[in-house]
Amino acid sequence: MRRGTRHHYEKYKEAASAHVHARLAHFNQFYGLSYRRVFIKNLRSRWGSCSEHANLNFNYKIIFLPPEVADYVILHELCHLAEFNHGPKFWALVEQGMPDYRRHRAALNRIR
Numbered sequence: 001m002r003r004g005t006r007h008h009y010e011k012y013k014e015a016a017s018a019h020v021h022a023r024l025a026h027f028n029q030f031y032g033l034s035y036r037r038v039f040i041k042n043l044r045s046r047w048g049s050c051s052e053h054a055n056l057n058f059n060y061k062i063i064f065l066p067p068e069v070a071d072y073v074i075l076h077e078l079c080h081l082a083e084f085n086h087g088p089k090f091w092a093l094v095e096q097g098m099p100d101y102r103r104h105r106a107a108l109n110r111i112r
Helices: 007-030 060-064 067-079 089-096 101-111
Strands: 038-041 048-050 056-059
Touching: 007 038, 007 056, 007 060, 007 067, 007 089, 048 067, 056 060, 056 067, 060 067, 067 089, 067 101, 089 101
Parallel strands: 038 056
Antiparallel strands: 048 056
């Protein structure tokens, strides 16, 4: 069974959802941000995204990332609820929750 196939997605979607929800709850204790829904999708080129409607989307393959890298992705999208850009205020928010985010961001870029 290859990653990215429909069968693989169906097999791991619920585990990814449970993991993402747990980590969102963990980080959001600090931030207290509001979001509407969380979607777990079989995305080809993204690990996550945040919509203008405050919905968070994550690639189901996030559960195969090293835990600290997956946390970076989750925190990154959570912070977009407060700053819908990649400006200095956004990165300052990410850094508040994960002071070493640059290391995990670099690791994620190496995985792509």
